[in-house]
Every structure is written in C-alpha cells, then in structure tokens.
Amino acid sequence: MRSIITIKKHILINIILFMLNNLFNQEKISYNLPKTNVENIDLSQITIEETKRSFIEKHFLETLIISNSSDNENNDRFGDKDIKEKKAFQKEFTNTLFNGRIEINIETNNNEIENPPLNSIKYIWNKCINLLNQNSPEDELRKETKNRFPNIKQKKLMENLKYTPIFVIKNGFNQMIMGFPEQEFRKNWLDQLYDIYKNKYLLNTERDKYPTSFGFLFVNPNDAIELKEYIYKKYPYSSKQMDIQVYPISLQDGYKFNRTSRTRIQFRFIPDFTEISNLLSNCKNDKNIIFDPRQKYGKDYFQGQPIYQIMPFSVKQSGKEILLEYSGKIDPFTNKRKFLFTNLEGLKYAWEEFRERFPNLKLPKKPKIIVYNLESFLKDYEMNITQISEDFAIITNKTAITRTKDIANQKIYMNGVEAFSHKIYPKVLSIKVWAERMLWALKSKQAPEL
Template identity: 30%
Template sequence: MLLYSADKNINFFQVTDQCNPVELQLKHDIKFSKLTSEFTIAANPLVYKSQNNNYKLISRNFFVELINKYWSETVFLSKSNSLSDTYINKLKSDGLSIASQEYKSFLYGFSKALINDRIHVISNFLENGKNKNDFTYIKYVWKKGFNFSWPENNSYLLSLLKDKNFSNNRHSALTKYLAINKLPIFTIVNSFNQIILSESSNEILVNKNLLDRIYNIYSQYFLENKSNQIKYQSLFFVNPHDAHEYKEDINYKYNIFKLNSNLNIFTTRLDIYYYLMKMKMKNINFRLIPDLKEVGQLVSEYQYYKHIKIHNNQYCIKNAFQGQPIYFIESILAKNKKSGKIELIKYIYLNHNNLSRSKYTAVFMNYKTALLAWRKFRQQMFQYDLPIKPNLTVYNLESFIKKYDDNSNMNFNNILFVPSIESYFYLKNTVSSDENRKLIDKFITRYSYLQIFAKRIIWSLTSRQPINW
C-alpha cells in the first residue's frame, strides 16, 4: 500500500518501539507541536509512538523537503496493515485527506517516473523488507531532476565499442547460410514498402517535458536497455495467415487512416530478419511470431503422439510451447525386404535442382509437411519396411539457430528449412497475382506521395483530431 498525505509538509511515516523501527518515507510532512517522548527518533520521522502509546505527527526540516522535491525521494510500498490504518486515521483526524487532487498529482508523477525508469528498487523484498512483526514492504528510490544514474557496463555505446573489437565472421557466415535456404517469413508494409512499427503506449500517453527528454537520451546511450525503453516493435510472421490477421486488425483499429494506409503483406526471408536482429538499432525490437495454429495443435494434440519426442532443451508444457516449432525426422532401424537385414535408415533431402545433388538435413516448419515428406520418402525407399509415420523430434527455430550461432565448430551448410504448405500456396498465388498487378502498381506508386499528402490536407481541414504526419 502506498501512503501519501496531501499536506505539503508530510514526508515520513515511522513507527518506533523499543527494538524495532519501521519507516515509510512519503512526499510531504505535517507540522505538529507539543510533542514529547523519551525515545531516540530517526531524522525527520512523520509518526512515532510515545510512552503513552499515542501516535504523533511531526515535521521535517526545509533542507530535507528541498532534497525530496528536486533531487531524490525514497518511497516504501507495503500491504495494508495496522500501522498504515493508524496513519490514515491520524491524517483524517487532523483534517487531512489522502484522496485530494495533490495526491492524484503525486500518483501521476510516480507513474510517469516508473515509465521513464527513474524509480529503482534498492532493497530485497524477501530478505530486507520483513521484520519480526511481519510488516513487509519494498523500498524504492525516486531520482529527480538531474540526478541521473551512473553509466552502465552493458550500455548501448559500450556495446558498440565492444562489437568493433570482436569479429562478426560467424554472424556473416550464418546469415549467408540462411540466405541460401530462403525460408519465407512475412511482415506488414505500407505503400512505400516500409515496415510497419507499433509504437509503445508509453510514448503516446505520457507527456514529457524537456528534462524527461534529456534523461531519455542519456538512458538510451549510457544505461542498460530495459524492456520499458523499447519504443517501437516490428513483427515478422512464419504463417502468412497470421500476418493477414494482423493487417486486418490494424485496419480495424485505425480505420481513420484506412484511406491512406494501403497496408500489404510483404514476403521476406529469415536471413533478413536475423540480420535486423543483429543490428544495433536502439529502441526497436524485432519479434518472430510463430505459426499460431501449429503451436496450438502441437500443444493440444501433437505432443501426445507416441512417435513425437520433445527435445530435451525445449520448454513445452500442457498449455505452452516456446518459440516456432520445428520437426526433425529421426533415423530408424528398418528391415531390407530383399536381403532381410536390419539397416539404419537416415532421412535426407536430395536437392535435384543442384548440379552437385547435395544432401541436406531437413528442418520442417509444420507437422503435416513432415508427414508428406516422409510419405514420399517411403515410396522412394520401397525396398525397406518403413513405418507409416516417422519418429519426430520437436525443437524451436530460435534456439536451433542460436545453437549454431554460438558454436563455431558446427556446420550449417547441410541444413535445409522446409516451409509449411500454407506458405507454399500463398507464395504461389502471390506471384501469379503480382504479375497481373505489376503495371497498375507502377502507376499507383508514382502518385502515392501526392495522394497521401492531399488526403492529409483534407483530413486536417475536416477533423478536429490532429493527424499523425
């Protein structure tokens, strides 16, 4: 529970007995006279318990008030207990309100400071926030003004300097191998083929003054990149149908700009996404959204099949799966119908389009695609007594790539990513429709800038709501 008084002088909340002090520092302080006690009181307490067991309110000095207002303030959050109830009742008895406009202003400033990452936990909740009377609290420090934190070792600027000292050959090689695979993924772009980024609500809803903007610039380059500092996010999809739903959701929520949005599904490759991930782009986060339908079927149905095994390092429970599922067809012992011998059969993909007829280890993005590939393999290997369904191992794409990225001794040359059937048919239909629209798109592109400019002018003249230029 966060306690606060509307009176401009209240600052501390402290209950003192003979052996156990607990204090709650607040924003203001209240003046109280005729205070008598034989206890030694900490600096500037707000409430203390005298010998006659009466709680008293006292004031803080001007210097402490100045520091709390312009430099630093400590806030204790605790659950409601007898001490907080006593404090609230004491405020009410002295004619003070904890639901005033000033209290709301304090909460607004406190929330704004949380969003701007200017409030930090400095005590452990379990170890330091509990005393023998079982009063629990969390201690926060609210830094104000130009009281900035010291630069951190894992800041953005230092990470750039470190990258210059280390070779990126491994990343470049992995990107090259991913480019050879040409695994399609999908994102949303506008009419200029610019990737659509979602903006954090913190950037939209919070009004920032000059000091807030200075601190944001400082934190971006000299402090660790926190999750609440991510301003923009771009989504890439494994399944084109998920990308289509995302596009429709954008059009539905922001139908005000539907006339000039002209959003499209853009097909790119996994290596492009990986390249963007490795770039040092401050405040932009790139996310790969797995095939949601595939994840749902895997969690609810596939994982219980006897011929499917979950990888040892894969997080998978009854209602959750980490990452984009990938399937490997495991080697199997099978009987040769001609010789009668038991042989180890390893599934490999033979690239007939390659002159060298290279052999690859297939990585399937979809369970049904793996079954179709196995069916064709059984037809080719008719001399062996192979089961109808293969033994499959399930892992996730992100961890699989990271495994190769971290280990320079592993070879990525013989890996082939096989997209889902949905992706194949989507690409097939898209290519045929794009050929028919090629001339029309060229004509529209020439005048799209002028169209959007004219529509925005009309919107600004006919609507009270300002348009986002």
Template identity: 30%
Template sequence: MFNSYYKDFISFSNKAFNTDIYNNFKCKSNYSLISKLIVKNNILSKSNNLIEANDNSNNILIYRSLWQKLINKYLQETVYFSINNSESKIYFNKLKSYDLSIYKVNDYKKFLAKFNKSLINGEVLVSVNNINIHKNNLFINNKQLYFKYIWKKKFYCYLSLLKSLVTNQYALQQLFNRQIMNNLYNSCPLFTIMNNDNKLIMADSGKKILHSKYLFHLLYKRYIKHILLSYDYNNIYMGLFFINPEDAQEYQFYIKSKHLYSSRSNYLKPLIGSLHFYYNLINKRFYNMEFRLIPDLKEVSVLVNKYQYYNNISFNKDQQYGKNFFKGQPIYIIESNLVHHKYLKEKKQLNFFYYDKYSNKKYKSIFLNYTTALIAWNQFRNQYSDYKLPKNPIIKVYNLEDFLSNKNKEIYKENTMIIPSFNTYKFINNNMSTIANNSMNQLLKDKIIYTQSLFKRIIWSLTSRQPIKL
C-alpha cells in the first residue's frame, strides 16, 4: 500500500520529511501499511505558526512534567512536520538554548528511528488524499507547509482494543437479552376482541384526563377540542388483553349484551396475540389509550382460596398477596431439588426444565396454571425414576408482570418459556381456522402458527408417557 501513500505525499515529501526518513521510506516501500481512511480521526487541529513563535518574544516556554513524559512515552506524542528551513532551525535552536529540547542528539536519532519503524509497520495512520477537505489540519505560510500529528503509542492502541472488546461484549449481551425476551414474549398467548374492521375493541373507562406531562398531548388535546368538536377528548379508552380465553369470551358476550340492537356486535371475534404484541402497544404511548393485562380470574380465585395453603407452595418475597387478594397474573416456578439416588449412594441437584429437540435447547418453565405444573412434574418424575423425587414439586409463586419487569435480572441468565393451561391450547387449536386473512391478523399469523406448533410439542410431551426429551 506504499504506492498510494507515496502518491499522496509525493508533492511535498521532500519538504515535509528530512532526507533520512524519506530515503528510508523509499527503501522499505513494500512493507508500508499506511491507511488512507483514518485521517479525520488521527490528525488534530493545526499548530501555531513557527514564524509567529519566533517573532513573539512574549511566548512562554514550559518544561514537560513527569506526567507529560509518561503520556508521550506510552500513550501519545505530538509530532510536528515542517519544511527544513531557517525558521524551524531558529525555533529548534531557541529550545536548545533554554535546555528545553525534548530530545538530545542521540535521543533524537532514536526518536527518528522509532518513528520511521512505526510508520513502516503501519502504526502511524495518516493520509492527505485531499488537502482541501483537511485544510483545517494543514496551513501554508510563504509556500511553506506545516503539519501537526498525534502519534498514538502501542499502549494507547491496547486501551482502544480493550474498549472495543468491552463495547462489543456489551452489544452481544444486549442482543442475547433481547433474544431471550422475544422468545419469552412469543411463548405466551394473549386474547382480546376485535370487530369486523379488524380494529381492537376499546372500552370507555369513564376516567378523565386532568393533565398530561407530554407537551404533544397538551397541544393535541387543544386541537381536538377546538377543531374536532365532536371528539370526546377527555375520556380514557382501555384495551383489555386476557390470559384466559374464557375470560375474553365472557367479555365478548358482555359487549353483545350491552348492544343487543346493534348489528356491529354480531361481527365481534377473538384475536389471538402474544405478550410481544401487547408490550408493543404499550410502548407506542397512544394518546388517551391504555392497555391492561387481565389475569386468569379463575386461577387467581383458586390460588387465593386453596393453593396458597399447600405445604409445597411458597411466595416470592416481593409478591403482594393475602387471604382474599393476589396482585397480578400468578405464575408457578418449580424449584430445584436435592435428591438421593435409589441405587447409588449419591445426591444430585435436579433442576426442572423443558427440552425442545427442534431448537436443541433447555428452557426454564414458567407455568400459568398449577394443574399444568403438576402434570409436568409427574412427567419429570417418570423421566428420573431412579431418584427419590417428592410427589408434589416445590413451587415458588410470583406474578407475571413483575417477573418480566426490567428489575428482574434473573430472567436473562437462561432461556425461559411460559407454558399456559390446557384450555388455552385447546382454544388456540380450535380457533386457528376461524381467523381471517386480514391486515392485523396477517401480521400475527406467523407468530400464532409458531405458538400453536410450540404448544402442540409441549402438551404432547406433558401428556404422553414419553420422556420430556422428545
């Protein structure tokens, strides 16, 4: 690559460099690896004019501190390229007269040799393909060219490499976390109601917008108040998403009962979505619209009145619950067990997991239904029949919303899958054929098909007598 470098500098190489350096370049041209693309980052602003420095008697010459010497030696050093002329000699001699010369005679030769070697090895990255573009980095006085360059040392390069590795590692970790969350969101189906125009049914909550912290919302509110006079700008409209499809059906029947004489209510139909779709709507921040996740009401009722008194069930320390209430959608996590082998005198820590042979991955299972968790545990016991596993699993109860929050960093440590109830699977399987090919459903079609296929594999593995490793 020296040829291209030589072409860049041929117009002023005899002036910008002394004879020894130039001759050395010419002899070792085949080994030069000078980049032509990094000039903008590596060349700093132009230096002070040497002639002005010589003429100005008020200039203050200062010594380099120990800290500056260390920086010059290990991190970076400022190198000035100038024409070999009388002004530069006068300035250099003035430094020597004050005993401020950076390099003595022998040290200066060593400096030139080291700089020459670094330049040939490609450690000095500079090019001036277009002087007009980089005219702020060069200046000419009386047809004499002056040039300032920051020479990055090896230690600086190591620090830059370390920074790049850390940045790339962080980017990879963020990508991995997003993939885990996407898989988790897509494994949980949600249900809502839409009309014949493929629009979500929004309920009027009856609340009034008293204020808004978003300036856009305030301006938009005034616009619809004075321009769109017929628009009800005060009410908040609520979109409901259900964990249990039966609750969604009851909501659909309720809407029809409220609009018996409306032909539009006859065209209501269920929409099968996912947590991913739900959180996308939340992040859109629609004006005067809110979206709520309705838990499985039947499951919450049984948990509060029955399950919470079981000996094998405990609650997360952050979970809010009581004798007659439970916050959020309950989830059931089967804890690990320290068990004995029936025939060998050994103990083993067994972690419950679901193995998907199609992706060849193990998934931590999060159950939305206690009965489904028991069925999965019995299947797990059959697989590890040589170990003395308890009849009922040790289960930790938490809520889905807080589990998925950003504060829960445990979720990123392993692949996790949300497993719904059997009724949810049956509902999806029965209603897949009734979903029309429309704009909204078409966007969800691939994910729903994936969810249906995933549920089939999970349900089959949990109900069959085959081991979980399909």
C-alpha cells in the first residue's frame, strides 16, 4: 500500500514539474541579452532593459549571457537616473552567485536564444525555488547505488578499517565540529527552502565542487590539536563553553561518513602533514622507496595521505627461492594478511622487529617499500582493481596509537559514579550552557564575545 502511495506521489510531482517547466519556458519570454566584455568582467557592466522584462523573468527565471562580443548596438544600459535600481540588481546578483543559485551552461550555439553571441556563456538564474533541475537517469542510478551502501565489497572493506584510529574535533554534546563557508550564514529563508528541496529530491552531481560544510578526519592527532588550539584562540568563549576537544574514532566510521554524507556536505581525510614533508624531503634519493605509478606527487606536493607497503621478498628454503611478505607476528609461510603503514618510521621499526623475530629468514636490513595514498587505495578496493588481498590492516603512527590508548584507559578505569557522570555529561552541559546564556541575557544587553 505504501509503495502505491509513493508511486502516486512521484507521478503528481512530475506533473507539477511539467506544468512549471512549460510555464517558465524560455520561448515565451521576451528580453534583450546583455553583452559583457569577458576580458574585463564587472558587475556594473551587467545590465538588462527593465522595461522589456516580463513578470516571470523578473521574479522567477532569467537567462544571462556573457560573451566577448564588442557589439553593444542593442545593449541598453542603466542610465544615471537608474543608479538605485542598478545597485539593487548588482546586490541581488552577487548574493545569488554566492548561494549557488546560478547555473552555468557553456554552449557556443544555443538554439533557445535568438542570434546568440559567439563564444558565449549562458547563466540560468533561478529566482524562485529551482524545480527544473530534475535528476537524469544516470543521477538516479547513482542515487540508488548510494542508498544501498554498504555493498558486499564495502562491508568487507569496513571490517578491515575498524581497528585503525583517526581523529575528529567534537564538542561536549558529542557533535563533530564542521566548517561552514561565510555565505551560508547570509542565506534568506527562500535560499534555505531551495537547499532543502535540492538536498531531498536531487542528487547534486556538483556537490564536490560547491560543498556547504566540511568535516575533518585527521590521520595525525597533532594536526587535530593544532586546529583545536586555533579554534580556542579565535573563539575562546564558545570553545570553552562547548568543551571543544580532540577525540578518536575508527577509520571505519570515517570511511562511512565520507561515502554517505548528505548532499553538499563533505568529510575529508586530512593527511599527516609532517609525514608528507618528511617523505618528500628525505626520501628523494632512497632507492628502496618506490612510488606507485598511479600516485600523483612532485618535489613540493603529494596526493592524499601516504600509505606504505613492504614489497614481497624472496628467501631460500630447501634449495628453492620462495616469495614471502611481511606478516607482523604471524608466520610468513602461513600468513594471508597484508599490512599497510601510514608512517614510514613505524614501518621501519616494524621491519626491525620482524627481522629479530624470524632470524632464520636472513632478511635484508632495509626492505623495498612502495608508496601510494589512502584515498585512492580505498577507491581501488571498492572497484576491485587493486591486487591487494581481501584481508588487510592499516597500521597508523605511534602518536595516534598512544593517544587512543590513553583515552581508552580513562574509560576502562572509571568507577561507577564517573561512568554515570560521563554518560549524562552531554545533557548536563546542555542545561549549563542554556542557563549561562539566559543569565547573561538578563544581566547584559550585549551578546558575549565568541
């Protein structure tokens, strides 16, 4: 019964969209196209003859053309007497650009426009709620695939990631601290309504280009601590009141956030900057370190978070050469698990322990190492294009392991009262924050400094 209602609802929405699409058809609108010198684009040059704009153009949908044409014969400008109207138009246009309500369509020949300028760029300005950007069949397929997360391959991948810690910045309510661009706070109710519709009904294929918020997933806790200290310095009152702190989560959770985030929200893996610096500066001439052919890097840049893998090595047994791989504490002759490292020093220390544990293998002092990046590795695993085994482990840096153990030990050694206090702390903090703000509002007419 529910599925029938959903189908009827979907049909009704499509009918409404069809009617609106015909109502806002560009062929039924009469207007002059502005022509702007692309080499010197200035909002003051973008003008439209107001007297010839229809009601729909003015309040719902408008097409703007920017070209390098110097033919201004039919391009009427605002006169001096329309200076207020021109400023109002510029302000509205600027805010709309910031809010992402203007779509760009690069077409040299646009059949919808009569005598379009050559090398022109068409901008569609949706002044009302954008109900015309319906998903293509390809977008619907991607949306359906995303809703089926995790698939069998992703489930296996997450099993391998759940014991590797990464770090986030959270408040006392156990909410992750997100980053928002400034224009998000300038949106009016219509922009917010537009975003709700777009997030709910559309798969925004440009979300990676124009995200509205970021969540940061740190590989090294020191980088997270540095950002936390910056937040405390910039917003001391709010940071202290909200109890901002660095907290470990599993790479499994970070991967899930990264793959299932809502439209225009991104969770980014923040690489270990110290590790990248050391890799690029100290390992240029190391013949034992090889970069994966797919890895993008240079003398002053590296794509993603570095991961290192010890390459297979050969040993002699019963007069025959056998190819083995690093196996940690497991017998290399029976091991089927792969080991990846996010820190080169940690890999070297692990190799030394491995040599001491299996002296009969007569292993070399320095292993051959191949370098890749975490983000590409995860994608390769999902797409079945990596040669790595189904079972693997990612060993993080010593600082991350130590900090995770310290926080875990604090919970383990809590007594009953401390455990109960820790559990109800978010609710107590909420009451405390609101009480402080109510008291401040009664005592002072000005808001406290952030």
